[in-house]
Amino acid sequence: MITTRGLARSFKSGGQRIDAVKGVDIDVPAGEGVTLLGPNGAGKTTSFRMLTTLIRPTAGTATVAGHDLLADPAGVRRRIGYVAQGGGTNGEHRVHEEIELQGQLYGMSRAEARRRAGEVMEQLDLTELRKRLVKTLSGGQRRRLDIALGLVHSPPVVFLDEPTTGLDPQSRAALWRRVHRLRSELGTTVFVTTHYLEEADAFSDRVIIIDHGRIIAEGTPEALKAKVAGHRVEITVPIELIPSAVAVTERLADASNLFVVGDSVRFQVPKADVMLPHLIRALDFAQIPTMSIQVVQPTLDDIFLLLTGRSFRDDANSTGM
Numbered sequence: 001m002i003t004t005r006g007l008a009r010s011f012k013s014g015g016q017r018i019d020a021v022k023g024v025d026i027d028v029p030a031g032e033g034v035t036l037l038g039p040n041g042a043g044k045t046t047s048f049r050m051l052t053t054l055i056r057p058t059a060g061t062a063t064v065a066g067h068d069l070l071a072d073p074a075g076v077r078r079r080i081g082y083v084a085q086g087g088g089t090n091g092e093h094r095v096h097e098e099i100e101l102q103g104q105l106y107g108m109s110r111a112e113a114r115r116r117a118g119e120v121m122e123q124l125d126l127t128e129l130r131k132r133l134v135k136t137l138s139g140g141q142r143r144r145l146d147i148a149l150g151l152v153h154s155p156p157v158v159f160l161d162e163p164t165t166g167l168d169p170q171s172r173a174a175l176w177r178r179v180h181r182l183r184s185e186l187g188t189t190v191f192v193t194t195h196y197l198e199e200a201d202a203f204s205d206r207v208i209i210i211d212h213g214r215i216i217a218e219g220t221p222e223a224l225k226a227k228v229a230g231h232r233v234e235i236t237v238p239i240e241l242i243p244s245a246v247a248v249t250e251r252l253a254d255a256s257n258l259f260v261v262g263d264s265v266r267f268q269v270p271k272a273d274v275m276l277p278h279l280i281r282a283l284d285f286a287q288i289p290t291m292s293i294q295v296v297q298p299t300l301d302d303i304f305l306l307l308t309g310r311s312f313r314d315d316a317n318s319t320g321m
């Protein structure tokens with residue numbers, strides 16, 4: 001459904017060249033739910049804007065829904081739905097009017113647009129809200145409307161750029177459930193961007209991790225996490241004792257991929273239950289008071305840390321997420 005080869009985009013800004021996307025190869029088969037996961041500025045939106053014909057690539061090729069991105073952008077546009085960050089709805093319209101207008105923009109007759117609006121409102125649980133003014137909708141309801149607008153012309157593939165940003169956890173989970181339903185009932189290919197690791201993990205068939213404009217890993221969430229063998233241990237100590245805690249941990253032969261994240265030392269071990277008693281004794285012996293010791297299953301953050309040396313959360317936090 002989506003194939004790209006060496007897709008790249010640079011921008012010129014203030015006399016500088018910014019290589020936002022540095023040549024990515026992406027393959028998304030029909031019906032798959034794929035997440036493009038990356039920290040702020042990784043190149044997610046730029047990739048989406050290229051694939052939805054809003055900006056031209058500076059290099060590379062792509063086919064989207066059977067149409068060549070460069071040779072036939074109009075063909076691509078007819079076959080895709082794109083739900084941008086923040087959406088673009090008119091607050092003064094009623095929900096059903098907004099969707100019907102969008103349908104007419106895609107060349108439908110009024111009657112056809114009305115029929116399709118009825119269907120997508122049903123699919124996204126908007127029927128009860130059909131008469132409401134858009135400006136009175138909650139954040140979650142508005143995101144559902146944005147998605148309805150992207151689906152009105154029954155595209156086989158839909159691009160959702162950070163669909164859950166700004167929503168509370170409950171609305172986020174509800175939105176994902178609806179997106180899932182669309183996939184299973186209509187077979188729609190769904191390509192999503194997010195910087196929420198847990199959502200990428202829970203809701204994707206496949207995750208593509210992008211960082212500084214390059215794909216650094218991809219696979220099912222399970223396959224990606226399996227690359228981090230064993231358990232991850234995280235010990236929190238007073239910040240001035242971090243170097244001593246690192247030294248103690250490094251002496252434990254089976255600890256690997258050791259990183260300092262904030263006031264904690266994070267590392268992997270093949271078997272946490274075997275090494276924890278040794279670790280506790282060693283920290284005690286070195287007179288390092290531990291505030292907490294956690295043993296957790298690896299997450300996608302561990303993969304990111306392993307590949308980049310940075311914690312995904314720290315990256316996201318440092319840019320105000």
Ligand SMILES: Nc1ncnc2c1ncn2[C@@H]1O[C@H](COP(=O)(O)OP(=O)(O)OP(=O)(O)O)[C@@H](O)[C@H]1O
Nearest residue numbers: 011013018020038039040041042043044045046047
């Ligand atoms: N029009 C533009 N002009 C100059 N630089 C741009 C432009 N659009 C994007 N960039 C830069 O390209 C890089 C990638 O941006 P992009 O918006 O694709 O990232 P993102 O992964 O979507 O980030 P976020 O999660 O914050 O939305 C960033 O360094 C950004 O500042």
